[in-house]
Amino acid sequence: xxxxxxxxxxxxxxxxxxxxxxxxxxKIAERCGAxxxxxxxxxxxxxxxxxxxxxxxxxxxxxxxxxxxVKREAIERDIDVETKIILSDSIEEGIAKTAEExxxxxxxxxxxxxxxxxxxxxxxxxxxxxxxxxxxxxxVPRNADLRGKGFLGxxxxxxVSLKAVxxxxxxxxxxxxxxxxxxxxxxxTLKEKAEEALxxxxxxxxxxxxxxxxxxxxxxxxxxxxxxxxxxxxxLIVMGNRGLKGISxxxxxxxxxxxxxNTDRGVxxxxx
Numbered sequence: 001x002x003x004x005x006x007x008x009x010x011x012x013x014x015x016x017x018x019x020x021x022x023x024x025x026x027k028i029a030e031r032c033g034a035x036x037x038x039x040x041x042x043x044x045x046x047x048x049x050x051x052x053x054x055x056x057x058x059x060x061x062x063x064x065x066x067x068x069x070v071k072r073e074a075i076e077r078d079i080d081v082e083t084k085i086i087l088s089d090s091i092e093e094g095i096a097k098t099a100e101e102x103x104x105x106x107x108x109x110x111x112x113x114x115x116x117x118x119x120x121x122x123x124x125x126x127x128x129x130x131x132x133x134x135x136x137x138x139x140v141p142r143n144a145d146l147r148g149k150g151f152l153g154x155x156x157x158x159x160v161s162l163k164a165v166x167x168x169x170x171x172x173x174x175x176x177x178x179x180x181x182x183x184x185x186x187x188x189t190l191k192e193k194a195e196e197a198l199x200x201x202x203x204x205x206x207x208x209x210x211x212x213x214x215x216x217x218x219x220x221x222x223x224x225x226x227x228x229x230x231x232x233x234x235x236l237i238v239m240g241n242r243g244l245k246g247i248s249x250x251x252x253x254x255x256x257x258x259x260x261x262n263t264d265r266g267v268x269x270x271x272x
Contacts (some may be wrong), residue, residue, distance in 0.1 A: 002033045005171060009104040011095045011129075014066030018110035021140040022070055024266055025108040026077060028146070031175045035080040037102045038070045038264045041094040041101045042087050061080060063188055092128030105137040108138045111260065130241065136167055138236075145235070150178035152234040157183070157197030158203050160240030164270035165201045168238040169208040171268075177235070179205065179212035182228055184221040191218060222258035229265055 010025040012018040029036040040063035044056050067083035074081035084102075088094030099107050109126055130137050153168045155161040165181060172179050181201045183194040198214045205212050217224045229237050239256060260267050 005032045005034050005105045005174065006110075007037070007102055007104050008032075008034045008108060009039055009095070009099045009102060010070065011039045011041065011109040012066060012070065013040060014069070015110075016061070017112040017142050020142045020144040020266070021108050021138075022073075023108040024138070024140050024144060024146055026073055026079065028063070028106070028108070028171070028175070029074070029079045029081075030077045030160045032171070033171050034105070035082070037082050037084055037098070037104065038067045038074070038075055039084045039086070039095065039098050040067050041091045041098075042085060043091055044090065045089055062089075069166065073134045090128075094131065096132045096134065098155065104135050106136055106138060107133055111139050111141045130271075132252065133271065136268055136270045138266055138268045139260060141264050143264060144266045145176075146168065146177075146266075147233075147235055148177060149233045149235045150180060151238055152180045152182060152229050152232065153238040154182050154184070154221070154223070155197045155198055155201050155240075156221075157193065160238060160270065160272045161197070162200055162204060162240075163272075164238050164240040164268070165204050167270050168268070169204055169210055173208050173210060179210060180215060180228070180232060180234065181212055182215045182217070182225060183203050184224045185216070185218045186221065188218060191216070194218075222255045222262075225255070225259050226262055229263060234265060236266045236268055237263060238270065241269050241271045 008025060008029050012022055042056060042059045042063055063085045067085060071081050071083050084098060086094050111114060111126060126139055151168050151172050153165045155165055183197040185191040185194040194216050198216060202214060215228060237259060
C-alpha cells in the first residue's frame with residue numbers, strides 16, 4: 001500500500017511544454033495538502049566547467065526566475081512550497097536523486113521540455129526519469145489539466161497494474177474525483193483473464209470505500225485506452241510500468257509508449 005501523498009516534486013524548466021505539469025502539480029498539492037518541491041536542474045559538464053562558467057551562471061539566474069514564479073503561485077494557494085536548483089551532468093539523475101532526497105511520493109514533469117526533444121514525442125529527460133525514479137511519475141502534456149472528470153486506470157491483473165489502481169484510488173479519494181477502471185483482452189480467449197483483473201481492481205476500490213465504473217473491451221490495448229480516455233473525457237490515465245522494465249533511455253514499452261505519445265491527457269506511471 002502506498003504512503004499518503006504528502007511530498008511532491010515538480011521538475012520544470014519554465015518552458016511552455018512544462019506549463020501543464022506546473023498547473024496539475026499545483027492542483028494536486030493544493031487538494032491533497034502535500035508539500036511541493038519545485039526543481040530546476042541546470043545542466044553542466046564538469047569537464048568543461050572552466051569555459052562554461054558564464055553560461056552556467058546565466059542558466060542559474062533563469063532557473064531562479066522559473067522556480068520563484070511557481071513558488072509565488074503555490075503561496076497564493078496556501079501550498080507548503082520549497083524551491084531547489086541543482087547542477088548536474090544528468091538531468092534525469094538529478095530529478096530522481098532529488099525526489100529520493102525529499103522523499104517525494106510523486107514526481108510531476110512535462111512530456112516535452114527539460115532539455116529538448118528525443119526522437120519520439122516524449123522528452124529525453126522524461127524517458128530517462130521513469131526507470132530510475134523512486135516513486136510514481138506523472139507525465140503531463142502542455143495543455144492538460146484536471147477538470148474534475150476523473151481518472152482512468154488500466155489494469156491487466158498484474159501486480160504493478162494493481163499498484164497503479166491502488167495509487168489512483170488514494171489520489172482520487174483525496175481529490176474527490178470519479179474513477180474508471182479498464183481491462184482490455186487482446187482477443188476473446190483472454191476475456192476471462194480481463195474479467196479477473198477487473199475483479200481484483202474492484203476489491204481495491206472497496207478497501208477505499210470508492211465506487212467506480214468498470215469497463216472491459218476486446219482489442220488492441222493502447223488504442224482502446226486512448227479511445228476510452230477521449231470518450232469519457234478523462235483527466236488522467238493511470239498505468240503500471242509493465243513493459244518498461246529494462247528499457248533504455250530512449251525506448252518505452254509498446255503500450256505505454258503509444259499512450260504517452262498519442263494522448264493529450266496526463267499519464268501517471270506507477271512502478272514495480
